[in-house]
Amino acid sequence: MNSMAPGCFGMIMTFDEDDDYCKKCPSHSECSSRVYQRMYEIREIVDVEQRIAQANKNRIRGGLPVSESTSIEIKPRGKFELTDDQREMVKCIANKKGVQRAINLLKRGIDGNYIGKSMQRRMNPFEKEPPHFLYLACQLLMDGGFTKVELAKSFVLDESTSMSIKTAHSHVSITVPLLTEFGVMQLSNGRYELTIQGDE
Numbered sequence: 001m002n003s004m005a006p007g008c009f010g011m012i013m014t015f016d017e018d019d020d021y022c023k024k025c026p027s028h029s030e031c032s033s034r035v036y037q038r039m040y041e042i043r044e045i046v047d048v049e050q051r052i053a054q055a056n057k058n059r060i061r062g063g064l065p066v067s068e069s070t071s072i073e074i075k076p077r078g079k080f081e082l083t084d085d086q087r088e089m090v091k092c093i094a095n096k097k098g099v100q101r102a103i104n105l106l107k108r109g110i111d112g113n114y115i116g117k118s119m120q121r122r123m124n125p126f127e128k129e130p131p132h133f134l135y136l137a138c139q140l141l142m143d144g145g146f147t148k149v150e151l152a153k154s155f156v157l158d159e160s161t162s163m164s165i166k167t168a169h170s171h172v173s174i175t176v177p178l179l180t181e182f183g184v185m186q187l188s189n190g191r192y193e194l195t196i197q198g199d200e
Contacts, residue, residue, distance in 0.1 A: 006173045012032035080107050092181045098174040101131070102182070112182030119184065119194055132160055142186055145193035148172050 005027040008014040015035045016022050025031065034177050053147070067096040082090065086106055093099045110125065118125040119142050126135035146154070155161055155168035163171065176192065179185045185192045 003120045005031065010038065012038055041128050083108065083147070086098060086111075093177045095173050096176055098178045101174055102178050112184050115179075115182060116184040118197060132158075133163075133171045134179075136161070136180060141179075141192070141194045144186075146190075147191055148176065151175065151192075 006025065009027055009031050015031060017042055019161055021029075022028055063117040082103070089112075090099055090102050090106075093102055110129065115125045115138070119138055122139050122142060122158075124135055124142065126132070126138055128133075133155055136158055137146070137151060140151060140154060152165070152172045155163045156165060180187075180192070184195055186195050187193075
């Protein structure tokens, strides 16, 4: 990396192939390569094939060289498969939407161990990760727990979700079995409380 490169060098969120400011930057070519390489690394977690394909097209359209160092090969993604333990855990989630939510989380590498350990450190694992209703549930768990009624109320009152009462209760029926089977909370005297995770 050029020591004179700007602070935005290699940042996926700020780089824009078609932006005049980016085009005029002396570090444009090197920055472009770094951004696309990072996108390739991220695609192992997030589906960015379409963005990568467009990136390669943009290089050609902009008259930039496309070589092994600048072009990103779109390799077949390996098929995600649940482990035996995860498969058994998912079977215990009675809610069908909850099952799909659980599988989607596991695909992203978000499991019960990660969620539980994060909350024990007073870090909400869904602060920057969707879905937001799990962020609300985890926040309540870190603040002492909740009843189903309290969880539904938090969904209704939260401005970013703006759920109706019916939708809130539907999401409660997804959240409770999901977080319970993930092993991050347990029912105690009518309240769901954070389960203490073992040492790493």
